[in-house]
Amino acid sequence: MHFPEMIKYLKVRREMLQVTQEMLAELAGVSLRTLKQFESGRGNPTLQTLSKLADALGLELTFKVKTLSVNK
Amino acid sequence: MHFPEMIKYLKVRREMLQVTQEMLAELAGVSLRTLKQFESGRGNPTLQTLSKLADALGLELTFKVKTLSVNK
DNA sequence: CACAAAAGAGCAGTAAAATGCACTTTAATA
């Protein structure tokens, strides 16, 4: 999952939960400015920031072993 | 997956692949200093840094929906 | 269209991540 996908995923998740950026920022304990930057693709959040956001959205960061598929 | 677990996971993965910190740092395009700090728990890497490391280890960052379990 | 709420962005200050260099500690093994 690369950058743009992660952003999209979190954004969709937020909207699905009907939470505004303002609410999420507050819930997550992240500044609104930072969240806005992140969602608009202008960011490289720290793991802590990303975790806080994921957490507030009921998500968890995990690793997945990449599989080597021949045909993409 | 929280901070200490992620560190542990990546470290174990690296060792499983018999890769030294030095090799991984080079492969991932991350400075050795940064990797050392991260693995020794003294860090809060940016998403970019974490992604590079995961990538080089054949791992992918993903989100997982947290389930609300009654009895933990 | 008019209005309001939500989202996006410029600017500047502060905090902290990333980096390089040099040194110390730990672990493996001859």
Added chain:
DNA sequence: TATTAAAGTGCATTTTACTGCTCTTTTGTG
């Protein structure tokens, strides 16, 4: 035990993430 590779750390510098404030743009609803 001596040697050496790998891992860990202190310090200083550079880069950049985080933040608040303010303003603009977009979106949606009457």
